[in-house]
Amino acid sequence: MKINRKFRWQLLAQNWMFVLVFLALVVMLGFLSSQYRWAKDITQANRNILTQGSVNVLKQMEGDINITVYATNDDANNGDTFRKGMLDFVARYQREKKNVFIKFINPSEEPKLAQEAGVKVDGETIVEYNKRSEHISPPFAEQEMTNLLVRLSRTNNQPVMYLDGHGERLLQGLKNHDLGEFGKQLESKGFKFANPDLTIAQAVPANGAMLVIAAPQVDISAVEAKKIKAYIESGGNVLWLLDDDNLHGLQEVAEYLGIKVSAGIVVDRAAEQYGADPKMAFASLYGDHPITRNFMLRTVFPEAHQVDGQASDDLGWKVGRLIDVAPNGWLESDKIPAGAQNLKVSFDAGKDKAGPINVGVALERTYGKKGQRVVVIGNANFLANTFITNGGNLDLGINIVNWLAGDDRLITIQPMPLKDINVTIPATDQGRLVAWIVFHAFQYLIPIGLFVAGFLLWWKRRKA
Template structure:
């Protein structure tokens, strides 16, 4: 038998005291770590509760605070608690950017301030960054991040598309036009305009990018000279080339060291995916800012090979290689096309290239794509054609760190329930179900007692 004397009692007291003290320190340390380090897991099927990596990169590139002022009442007749909807959405951005602040103003309590701010819709937001502000009425990651891109983009970027020769138009609605692409460019802060060099004296000096998209008739020599002068002084260029002839632009091809191989790229892999064999699938990309972190499939209908000669003047990179098991078909396309190794070029085939050079202390960028169809209204929704096209423009204007956000499919959705439904569920789980188990337990006990 152990006798507890004063000495042993003191030792036990010290041990217990140290144990309690260490336990409290451990709890405090865990609490501190929990407050300083937030770890979250998004288990929704399409990452709906976290920002797209592209949005994260845009926030990380924003040097300075972002302020969002929301003009919203406590309750909206159609959306309910609109403040909570907006607050929960913007919390995704606040987790990434600590200096992202959110302020709510009730239009009914501050009508004068609301009127002076030009607010027209309940829930309208004013987003401010670096002294610039823009209004927004849509709660959507793609739209909101594109608005941030417009705020970040320094100055106005003018994208001009050559016109007057049957080219694909940035404002056109026909299937072969680039209207949807032009619309997306406008959404992320670019200004688009057509350029007819038969009328204009020259390519405007404030042009950020000139797009030549598959002219259908020959350009006049004077027009070609204006384009050559634009390139010579450091202008950025996106040239979309289809199967037709160069329409008088051979001098431009010579200037860039471009060699065009006749024929259409045939990709058997596309046929295996139930697509036409003339749809070249892009999945193998070169190392370049345009394709940085770009791993999506692109589709280039009726593509042609793009070859660049070695040049001391230009640095060139092949952007996209297609048809690993295909070839460049120079004969007639039929149901049973076969590769002729004596006359045709075997895959992989380069169909897009980027050129750059330093001119007058600035970087000049040129992109050449062997398919104007890939940005056409009919095909821009295939694969990640739109994202690739936006990346091209961003690189051409030297804003490759700004990328576009494509909408993610909503594979799962929120379950929104009324207060009465929540009350019924809470009553069932917190009162009815426990009471049921108690009654069952009492019944079992009573039955056993009677035995």
């Protein structure tokens, strides 16, 4: 084919047209990527996007979130890329909420600003929201940052009061049966604690968010019980955890609330599938209530008792079922001693009640100009230090306290910590050989192989 001058101009015009169209396409794609974002995380631990719990928290925050990072400039040559890592970390929040702003201040260049802000370490960060601020220091993780945002969002700063002196499970206790780990999680979310001595105080303080009664082991005095009932009668919120049907001096409180607790415990044969004692009742069915709405995590209730609540038209209580356990189990009619091992029981159709069994109720009524809320759970073990990390126990407990405190909008599934992603290499010659081949294959062998294959293909075409 003869190529003349006219044909050359046509080829040149076609080439330039292709270049212009290609550049226009690149510009258009760049514009669209700046206007619309889409991300999908394929990592095992979802390290590049936020968990649903964090997304839910951000949706409730209407104002601007300002993040100020006090950090020296990056030195990539020495492996210091802290600022870049912070930008990538905050970008996960910015993708879900547009008005999250970040700025950097070098404390070496602006020492006065760092001093006025109370910054003590390089990388310390101040997060501001709704005219409130809090410091956070590296290393950063989603769990800590989201908890910080929850604390800044919290509208109810009244303390959580807890009863003490009767063998209760303590919110700041360290023993296995205590609720200390749960208490730490509440503190991380902005809750403060108070421990009123009802033997001295004239009444339960009215400035608390709620009163926690966590399974007393000895009888509460008549004087204290009278003050607790008066607190409820005057509109106080209560979280009552029961380990058995012994109300330990609070019978009048139970009657006022319309609460009944079973003598026997729940038996769940499904626990044997997980190698657990049948006294461990598993729950995956929840009532239609703000505490448990859209809650789909499995929870565990060791030695749980049934709780029934009756609505009272006279007192205005509305009762909602919260937790149904052991759909394939039953409520044992015979009283089983706490801590009994190797439980050997069978279902008696004439005496026992077939599952599912409700072990938690939420009571609510309008008192004056405000609402009053009470939650009664027939089990305190589920929040104990031994069991708090099982399934969704912690999430359910946080949701209960948020609801009682009036912070319904903060009821959410908490962000989960990263999974263990360590690689364990067998300490054998074969294991070390496989590891050497795998690691160096990506570093040297595969790149060199692609280069050689490309060169051979080019050489073959050139000779054709």
